[in-house]
Amino acid sequence: MAKKVLRIISSPRGAASLSIQLGNAIVEKIKVAYPASIIKEINLANDPLPHLDGVTISSFFTPAEHLTPEQLAAITYSDKAIAALQEADIIVVDAPMYNFTITSTLKSFLDHIVRRGVTFQATENGIEGLLKNKKVYLAFSASGNYAEGPGQSLDFVIPLLKSIFGWLGMTDVTVFRAEGFRMSGITEADALQKGIDSIVIA
Template identity: 45%
Template sequence: MKKILNIISSPRGEMSFSNKLGNALIGKISAEYPGAEVMVRDLTHGIFPHVHAGQLEAFFTPSDQQTDLQKASVRLSDELIQEVFDADILVLNVPTYNFSIPSSVKAWLDQVVRAGITFKFDENGPKGFVTGKKAYVAISSGAVFSEGPFKENDFVEPYLKTVFGFIGITDLNFFRVEGMGIPALSETALEKALQSIEQYQLI
């Protein structure tokens, strides 16, 4: 049975276009893999924890030498990493905020991309340990980034490709609901995005 990990980062709940797109992706994947289990990690409840000094120190302390406080400070990171390792498929719902990902997604990545656990550096360079996964990214934006003058200002897709690739997740597929801030486009943007999912061949 496939396990899907859905990362939610828009605080707009059911109104969110990235969530609508992410849900359509989950629907499509679940139809392909009946009985697929969906685990949700919602980053929007309160302020998602940033890496802090004590935690960083704990990351680099062997677990059998960690104090109780250090053990507690790595617990969330351990849990988030386990969720990623447990999943076969990741579905990431991401709004575009100031040309990039929401800070909650960056904070989540800072907890998940951990030396010695999800990647390492050796004489051959970086090596990601999170292999054999597929990831689907549902991006929403006010402007259009897939083509036209803003294309070069898109720091969502290139960044996610880089950081996921770094930990070993290289099979990434991007879907966009875009132009939500442009009246001439916003009326049909969601329908167009949903159609792109419908027509997509899952492999």
């Protein structure tokens, strides 16, 4: 069965990027598992979403029929990003580690997609995410090793992404890793290959 796949890139390093190469390999394996899948790409390095400003935040909390022209323009980024997520069956997020967390471009994207009443709602039973029945794959890259050992507590990439996606209803998150090439004897190519070899599309 064909799937609609949304790919989100945030490394600015193009072909040299490990997260992009790992993400490419994930997409290729999705295409094998689900031939004729349609891939849509958001490249945040090329087209970053603006940081939230006062007008954008006020637009999130204003009923659609009362939005000013300025708010309507500001909310377009959020509406477009959310629409891309809503229509996707599978989301592949390239997630390079910058200073122990995600890139600022990916953070800005997340700030635009978390909207009460649109992507999550508060119910009597707690928070309900409204982006349901989606599979998320993370293509994580870092020079250090965060999968195990002391590095684990310094990883603010995967816990953050799992928390935000989970909040929005996307609880089925699988992580593939190209990491640990800061250590002697492990090259970037080794780390990448290990990550690619670990990819299983379920």
